[in-house]
Amino acid sequence: MATIDDLKSIATAKLGFAKPNQFLVELPPVPFLSNGAGADFSFNLKELLPIPSIPGIIDAGTPGTREMNILCSNLNLPGKQVLTTERRVGMEFQKIAYGYASDDVNMTFYLMNDYGVKRYFDTWISGIIDEETGTVAYKNEYQKTIKIHQLRKPQTGFSANLGPLRGSLQIGGGSVYTCELLDAFPTTVQAVELTNELDGLLQLSVQISYTRWKPVTVGLQNFVEGGINLGQIFR
Numbered sequence: 001m002a003t004i005d006d007l008k009s010i011a012t013a014k015l016g017f018a019k020p021n022q023f024l025v026e027l028p029p030v031p032f033l034s035n036g037a038g039a040d041f042s043f044n045l046k047e048l049l050p051i052p053s054i055p056g057i058i059d060a061g062t063p064g065t066r067e068m069n070i071l072c073s074n075l076n077l078p079g080k081q082v083l084t085t086e087r088r089v090g091m092e093f094q095k096i097a098y099g100y101a102s103d104d105v106n107m108t109f110y111l112m113n114d115y116g117v118k119r120y121f122d123t124w125i126s127g128i129i130d131e132e133t134g135t136v137a138y139k140n141e142y143q144k145t146i147k148i149h150q151l152r153k154p155q156t157g158f159s160a161n162l163g164p165l166r167g168s169l170q171i172g173g174g175s176v177y178t179c180e181l182l183d184a185f186p187t188t189v190q191a192v193e194l195t196n197e198l199d200g201l202l203q204l205s206v207q208i209s210y211t212r213w214k215p216v217t218v219g220l221q222n223f224v225e226g227g228i229n230l231g232q233i234f235r
Helices: 004-013 063-071 116-126
Strands: 023-026 040-042 056-059 072-075 081-089 092-101 105-110 142-154 155-161 165-171 174-188 205-207 212-216 222-229
Touching: 004 063, 023 072, 056 116, 063 212, 072 205, 116 174, 116 205
Parallel strands: 056 222
Antiparallel strands: 023 142, 040 222, 072 105, 081 092, 105 205, 142 174, 155 165, 165 222, 174 205, 174 212
């Protein structure tokens, strides 16, 4: 009979339990998406400085994709169902596989006062269907690859600020499971419900369809982030 010590030893050997709030989603960048015109507008350090790729390091992303990941409040890893048909062999019926099916992925995002998330998906959908001309683009023109990472907390890390420059490195964390949504695009952008309530945060739910998904081995164990805080320069 298993004991609590057995469970503790497994948790220690497996680096702890997987947490549902430890995730990262990589959405394709859209040029129009920005932080706005505030004093704390940030640029990604990699866009300004020639920083090479470092093995074992995962980048936090460009400002647009990084913000989309931060504002994503929940999403689901896709499942897969093996489709079967019955075949009779003698007196017995056997299930024989003939294909597979996958459900769409649902994502929910917090909306900020610039409605950047809403405009992100509005722009993506407008690239699929031109409502003015009534034409539909070719699938290879609007399909993208989306990555979803299940993360684990880093074991250690440090951050530093040098004037307007900022940077951080987290070691021992990273992706423990990653899946790629191939040929993905939004098929449903839910309505935004407005009310007279004083409290509450607006959220936007989006349904993503794709051709297929596959697990990938990333081999990433560390996270690095850097940037320039323009608010420190113009104050």
